[in-house]
Amino acid sequence: MNIVARLPYYAHLIRVDTLDKQAGTTLLLWPTMWGLWIAAGGLPPLHLILIFAFGSFLMHSAGCVLNDYADREFDAHVERTRQRPLATGAASPREAMWLAAFLLLVAFLLILALNTLVFWLALVALALTASYPFTKRFLPIPQAYLGFAFSFGIPMGFAAVQDTVPALAWLLVAGNLFWVIAFDTAYAMVDRADDIKLGLIRSSAISFGRFDVLAVMLCYAVFFSLTIAGGLRAGLGWVFLAGMAVAAALAAYIYTLIRHRERASCWRAFVFNNWVGTAVFAAVALDYFARA
Secondary structure, three states: OOHHHHHHHHHHHOOOOOHHHHHHHHHHHHHHHHHHHHHHOOOOOHHHHHHHHHHHHHHHHHHHHHHHHHOOOOHHHOOOOOOOHHHHOOOOHHHHHHHHHHHHHHHHHHHOOOOHHHHHHHHHHHHHHHHHHHHOOOOOOHHHHHHHHHHOHHHHHHHHHHOOOOHHHHHHHHHHHHHHHHHHHHHHHHHHHHHHHHOOOOOHHHHHHHHHHHHHHHHHHHHHHHHHHHHHHOOOOHHHHHHHHHHHHHHHHHHHHHOOOOHHHHHHHHHHHHHHHHHHHHHHHHHHHHOO
């Protein structure tokens, strides 16, 4: 097998063939970073920033490969996913599993430099990542399960800095879970018509039905309430609150993108959530910087 000739297919599997497909990596990265900053009470050590940033890329990439492996029989019937390598046969399931194993191995080599608690939390994160694709067969809102997977960088960050996971970390996890439900419901709205026709995949977009837009906006409201509560509990002040107001305004704009439930607009809403995450991280980081 010519590995070089296969690289474009592997790039597609881990979503690095186009820039907009890396939205998932950054959506995983932002809560990890703001959790790390709060855990450190300001700027965390550079090596932790690098480990968690690269780890976010690796875990998201592995998750994408595992998701494509699990959905390989369905993706050919969905407009957005029908050109994925496993759906077209351009890459084999065995190749996908070897690629996922390699990515996860590198991710685990990274955390070996950290403490034992991070290691055990990483095992939980791995289990959540590997099992999530299969929850779409039976959970009415699999996005909630994904929310736990996408939020586990927060307790791992606290564990890396403090060697413990305080209640504050879990409060931030709870808030982030609702953010994930919000943005991934917008993502699921892109595929809803195909998923309903297929009849084998469940999603929050299907379960919420005609209340989908309302549910998304309520999830944003809970996300901001819990995250602001966590920030105040951590001692953050007016700079943080001002930044959160900006983030809330950005989330309000998302309503205009999803209210008509058009595929292209819902996809833009999903990607646009990176600006929400950027604003929340900036709110946290700039508050610590202002008080340094």
